[in-house]
Amino acid sequence: MLVKVEDARYWKNCVDAIESLIDEGTFNVSKEGIALKAMDPSGISMVSFFIPNKAFSKFEIEKPVGLGLNIDNMGKILSSARSNEQLEMKETDSRLQIEFMGTNSRRRYKLPLIDARKDADKEPKVQFEAVVELKCDAFREILRDANLLSSYIGFRADKNSFVVAAKGDAGELEEEYAGNADMIKRVEITKPSSATFNLDYLQRIMLACPSNSTVQLSLKTDEPLRLDYKIGEAAFAYFLAPYMES
Amino acid sequence: MLVKVEDARYWKNCVDAIESLIDEGTFNVSKEGIALKAMDPSGISMVSFFIPNKAFSKFEIEKPVGLGLNIDNMGKILSSARSNEQLEMKETDSRLQIEFMGTNSRRRYKLPLIDARKDADKEPKVQFEAVVELKCDAFREILRDANLLSSYIGFRADKNSFVVAAKGDAGELEEEYAGNADMIKRVEITKPSSATFNLDYLQRIMLACPSNSTVQLSLKTDEPLRLDYKIGEAAFAYFLAPYMES
């Protein structure tokens, strides 16, 4: 297995979007591309990642292969990516070789392959009843607003508005966006839906979402949230369990 | 009571200048404007704040009202102010509602009203004998210089110069500015005056002073310092007890 990316930083960004939630996982490399599904260590959230072969300038594979990796370590190594570097990954001696290629220089890292936990192959099956598509940056600001008061945030979507709420000792927040607000790209409602989620997880999920892109929230009352965004060709779907006040 | 500011960030800056010193206090809203006097929790320093009604685009009040608030929490909420947002504050159900208004969006916070400590209605009465007006940024640099060596700073003002001194295990500092130095805007001396103050308090007091504005120091030997600056129409007077070497 040997794959090559023209811009090393692009692959770094993809792995960042996994690493913010996941400590270890298995990259499943097939003819179609590379996929990874994993839960965070606490089991509250899950990421489902897929990048098609066409995102790579070279994509050579004899048979499907699973590469179990410590994602933290992989992220560290990728943080050394410089501008104008290409990146090549290949399996060799039960290790993953990551090679950065600049002009007249090569930087080769080798990462041990591991038996990653296999706790999350199934995405939660929810018949979502509300979909809201928002600007990434605006959604990050909303999370920051709520975080001033609480560790949890409530979302409520109905035909005419998207409402965000948080409540703590210091006070309460209610934020209301009309369907035609600048930051709202699309609202599709089958049924008004509301649920509350852990802010820390949401903020980690959103860390790597590219500025100026959009994020799609799928909701059903008191069911897990599904959050989708893309980094170039790569698609990220996150699932987050609802928080139930006891 | 309902008041409105055209630029939410302006009100945020005003509250920052209080919050750097004060944890809780009562905003007294009258026809003339809003005033707050409060000591810091240690009782070493005091702020006296006044903003006239003309700084607001809406200023509706039936009878004078005192709004006791946790200033830390208010500051947190105001830190969410974005550019091009207006801000409306109104009392409702013994809470203060702070509403940020952007285009097509509203963000409403509610802060509980509290019985704030009432320990500081009286400003210290000192017949100051020296007044020095300085550039804000230059004064902040002076505080930083002194902080390299000590937790205290001495000021000495006489007809021809403004002298700053600090002393610690690592060495001594003496900084002398002629009356015509760039950073000195004005010196008025009845009698040469000198006193020593806690640097940490001075640095906190100066945190919110706008760059490119000026600050006025009023001194009398071994008496409290009075420090004045403005943020737009809002006037801030700080008082700080002198440090007496024992």
Added chain:
Amino acid sequence: MLVKVEDARYWKNCVDAIESLIDEGTFNVSKEGIALKAMDPSGISMVSFFIPNKAFSKFEIEKPVGLGLNIDNMGKILSSARSNEQLEMKETDSRLQIEFMGTNSRRRYKLPLIDARKDADKEPKVQFEAVVELKCDAFREILRDANLLSSYIGFRADKNSFVVAAKGDAGELEEEYAGNADMIKRVEITKPSSATFNLDYLQRIMLACPSNSTVQLSLKTDEPLRLDYKIGEAAFAYFLAPYMES
């Protein structure tokens, strides 16, 4: 003894390059200029510094003098240097007076003179067998790369390449630069040489190396490293003991 530098920040940069490694030392002032040799407190590394008299706009000295100083404290004080300030240093009452001179203002610090440790007058004598001259910034990036995986870094220089290696639990790094790589300015090899060094020390040594300048590494297998760079007229030679895996 009285010396004057036209740009206070230049002298600050020189002392930074000493302070990153050394806590105290003696500046030996002679007709030729100012020299300092000192080991770091752990005894693993050494700096040898010399700045010629021509780097100063005034250089007055009656007889050679040794100024023992706490370099940390001196560095703190110099960190207050502003742009467009001159700096004058003179010995007075067994203290070193450092005076910053701006327009219409003077800032005078006095630092106590101390009996600094005298543990390092001799530079290690090594017949180096490989010399590699690199761009400063590129070398700092290499150190950062290795630091992702390990606290140690191995260098190997031979006729055709300069190789860097690091190894840790998270993986391995091998970085290879051809002699004609952009970042390599010069390679002179008598004999292929390799040795391993402590990364923390190397990073501290490189902290003050000016961007866009070059650094020269002198190597001999398993012997101390010599690292040279200049800040303007000032020359810095650092020696660092090799790390021997046990």
